[in-house]
Amino acid sequence: MEPIRTTCAYCGVGCGISATVTGERSVDIAGDVSHPANYGKLCSKGTHLGETVGLDGRLLYPEIAGQRVAWDHALDAVAGRMRDCIHEHGPDSVALYVSGQLLTEDYYVANKLAKGFIGTGNIDTNSRLCMASAVAAHNRAFGEDVVPVNYDDLDETDLVLLVGSNTAWCHPVIWQRIEQARAERGTKIVVIDPRRTETAEQADLHIAVPPDGDVALFNALLAEMMQRGELDEAYIADHCVKPEGFWEGLDNTLHGLSASDFNALAGLVASHPRMITLFSQGANQSVGGTDKGNAIINLHLATGRIARTGAGPFSITGQPNAMGGREVGGLANMLACHLGFSDSELADVATFWGAPNMCSGPGHKAVDMFRAVHDGRIKFIWVMATNPAVSMPDAGFVREALERCPTVVVSDVMADTDTGRLADIRLPALGWGEKDGTVTNSERRVSRQRALFSPPGETRADWRIICDVATRLGYGDAFGFTGPSAIFREYAAMTALASKYGKLLDLSEHQTLSDNEYEAMEPFRWGGERPFAEGFSTSHRKAQLVPVAIPKICTDLEFPLRLNTGRYRDQWHTMTRTGLSPKLSLHRREPLLEVHPDDAARDGLEQGGLAEIATPFGSGIFRVEVTEGQRAGEIFAPIHWTDAMGSLGRAGRLAKDATDPVSGQPGFKDTPARLAPV
Numbered sequence: 001m002e003p004i005r006t007t008c009a010y011c012g013v014g015c016g017i018s019a020t021v022t023g024e025r026s027v028d029i030a031g032d033v034s035h036p037a038n039y040g041k042l043c044s045k046g047t048h049l050g051e052t053v054g055l056d057g058r059l060l061y062p063e064i065a066g067q068r069v070a071w072d073h074a075l076d077a078v079a080g081r082m083r084d085c086i087h088e089h090g091p092d093s094v095a096l097y098v099s100g101q102l103l104t105e106d107y108y109v110a111n112k113l114a115k116g117f118i119g120t121g122n123i124d125t126n127s128r129l130c131m132a133s134a135v136a137a138h139n140r141a142f143g144e145d146v147v148p149v150n151y152d153d154l155d156e157t158d159l160v161l162l163v164g165s166n167t168a169w170c171h172p173v174i175w176q177r178i179e180q181a182r183a184e185r186g187t188k189i190v191v192i193d194p195r196r197t198e199t200a201e202q203a204d205l206h207i208a209v210p211p212d213g214d215v216a217l218f219n220a221l222l223a224e225m226m227q228r229g230e231l232d233e234a235y236i237a238d239h240c241v242k243p244e245g246f247w248e249g250l251d252n253t254l255h256g257l258s259a260s261d262f263n264a265l266a267g268l269v270a271s272h273p274r275m276i277t278l279f280s281q282g283a284n285q286s287v288g289g290t291d292k293g294n295a296i297i298n299l300h301l302a303t304g305r306i307a308r309t310g311a312g313p314f315s316i317t318g319q320p321n322a323m324g325g326r327e328v329g330g331l332a333n334m335l336a337c338h339l340g341f342s343d344s345e346l347a348d349v350a351t352f353w354g355a356p357n358m359c360s361g362p363g364h365k366a367v368d369m370f371r372a373v374h375d376g377r378i379k380f381i382w383v384m385a386t387n388p389a390v391s392m393p394d395a396g397f398v399r400e401a402l403e404r405c406p407t408v409v410v411s412d413v414m415a416d417t418d419t420g421r422l423a424d425i426r427l428p429a430l431g432w433g434e435k436d437g438t439v440t441n442s443e444r445r446v447s448r449q450r451a452l453f454s455p456p457g458e459t460r461a462d463w464r465i466i467c468d469v470a471t472r473l474g475y476g477d478a479f480g481f482t483g484p485s486a487i488f489r490e491y492a493a494m495t496a497l498a499s500k501y502g503k504l505l506d507l508s509e510h511q512t513l514s515d516n517e518y519e520a521m522e523p524f525r526w527g528g529e530r531p532f533a534e535g536f537s538t539s540h541r542k543a544q545l546v547p548v549a550i551p552k553i554c555t556d557l558e559f560p561l562r563l564n565t566g567r568y569r570d571q572w573h574t575m576t577r578t579g580l581s582p583k584l585s586l587h588r589r590e591p592l593l594e595v596h597p598d599d600a601a602r603d604g605l606e607q608g609g610l611a612e613i614a615t616p617f618g619s620g621i622f623r624v625e626v627t628e629g630q631r632a633g634e635i636f637a638p639i640h641w642t643d644a645m646g647s648l649g650r651a652g653r654l655a656k657d658a659t660d661p662v663s664g665q666p667g668f669k670d671t672p673a674r675l676a677p678v
């Protein structure tokens with residue numbers, strides 16, 4: 001068979017894959033040498049995708065109360081219960097919780113149904129847990145959620161600051177590209193991270209900031225650049241606005257940072273105008289995540305290191321289609337296509353959709369959404385392609401909320417997940433290799449995911465399930481899409497509205513694609529070659545320098561340690577796919593608690609022994625790894641293991657539910673904790 005060009009199922013690098021189907025459910029995987037995201041390279045997760053396409057554990061038929069039912073019966077039940085809920089309790093009693101695993105076409109119809117036809121802003125996505133703070137920082141500084149860096153810039157930069165990113169493990173193909181730049185042009189690499197990660201081991205300089213110490217560091221860097229006369233006054237005058245007293249308000253104290261490390265970093269920054277600051281979950285997953293993003297952006301704006309070759313602040317997304325979801329409006333605080341909730345934007349979107357029941361404003365962000373489920377304000381929730389009973393902070397509370405909710409609908413590919421166990425109605429969805437549509441990666445590049453296999457059992461595409469429910473609600477005319485290409489055309493046409501409001505998101509040239517052209521679509525990037533070179537997306541076309549606050553450090557005598565959580569190299573989220581690959585499981589066979597030798601000695605823990613982590617939210621038992629890679633007073637645990645796997649090492653029960661006040665993103669990286677031997 002001829003290879004089929006598709007896109008990786010995992011991270012936001014968005015690597016192109018060349019897949020050769022070799023049997024009914026088997027496929028050979030290679031990197032797509034023509035795809036500009038990876039030019040043929042793949043990491044271990046992408047390489048072993050072929051081991052994860054079997055049907056073990058799949059949800060193949062619709063179920064109500066655990067019993068197999070016909071699709072018509074299941075769809076009638078979803079639509080009927082939703083209609084009754086809206087009738088009795090109003091549209092805001094209904095919520096959709098969706099996922100960066102959905103394709104853009106799935107996301108588009110989910111957002112359209114919620115905001116234009118049900119009439120609720122209550123649609124949010126697990127991308128809230130991943131990069132909502134970067135989105136908020138972009139919106140505050142640029143007037144639009146746009147990443148102003150391309151992957152090519154990594155080839156042409158002289159200094160890369162990696163902030164809160166274990167790039168070598170979590171975005172490996174980007175890391176390979178940075179390493180190549182180092183080999184070819186001597187690019188310097190600085191890692192700013194509390195942990196001495198695999199990435200930090202290989203950096204020219206590792207700044208072991210305390211948790212949430214990034215704002216202090218970037219504020220101090222900006223003050224230092226001002227003192228050294230390194231600001232780009234002409235760029236500031238022409239392209240930026242700043243509030244009164246911005247410079248005077250900069251706090252340049254080092255807040256526990258080593259002066260020699262800081263001076264080394266400041267020297268590198270001052271001498272390398274081609275500088276990229278790549279930031280990821282370590283920055284975003286914080287109660288001060290939005291300010292961290294703006295502290296980074298402030299430095300780039302004030303030194304003119306943006307909208308130029310090899311320079312800029314670069315938020316890299318965790319999920320394969322977090323960016324596509326942001327584009328169509330899958331976050332509760334965005335309407336659609338980078339538009340907000342002003343009267344004119346609401347009216348324009350209502351006209352475009354022919355929407356009978358437009359929402360009146362933003363809905364609940366993820367953590368608040370599950371609080372509203374818990375206290376009964378939301379009585380119907382439809383969870384698509386995600387596992388919040390594991391992945392949300394304070395997951396025990398989320399589980400309780402789902403147990404209380406009168407109607408929980410779950411669309412998923414897997415039969416047994418922690419969230420699926422709490423569902424009243426379960427709908428079998430297509431997985432990677434079966435779905436067809438588009439995703440957008442971290443550099444705004446739209447690529448096709450293509451089907452390799454026919455749908456197993458009675459599985460259906462998410463977009464089709466949503467449209468089938470919409471039709472039963474009486475909205476068949478607006479949801480009569482014949483396939484993902486038809487949805488993509490409507491989405492592309494709608495981005496003309498974003499353009500009308502001065503946004504860069506404009507795919508309208510693709511609105512007339514034929515089905516064949518959509519099928520053959522090559523990867524393309526929106527936003528132009530150099531976003532913001534001609535001005536920003538604010539009304540005055542200038543960027544905003546944003547004053548930022550240094551987060552307060554909370555100390556708790558009962559829980560004296562600070563728990564950080566994150567990923568392993570070869571696993572993905574709650575392991576529903578990567579857990580199927582024997583080779584990927586070799587890297588880390590079980591979840592390890594990483595602890596500094598001083599803390600291990602004080603708490604009586606031994607290398608390889610068991611320890612209980614307790615936080616104000618829950619507890620879990622992990623095997624101990626004593627390592628100098630942790631700062632004393634801080635511990636680390638991976639996020640992947642779940643109750644459904646019979647595992648004790650479940651970090652989701654542990655994390656605090658406090659969120660960033662602007663973005664609503666949870667502060668997963670810093671939960672008070674204590675340890676005891678088991």
Ligand code: SF4
Nearest residue numbers: 008010011015043046
């Ligand atoms: Fe897939 Fe990300 Fe690995 Fe690329 S870097 S192969 S997108 S997991």
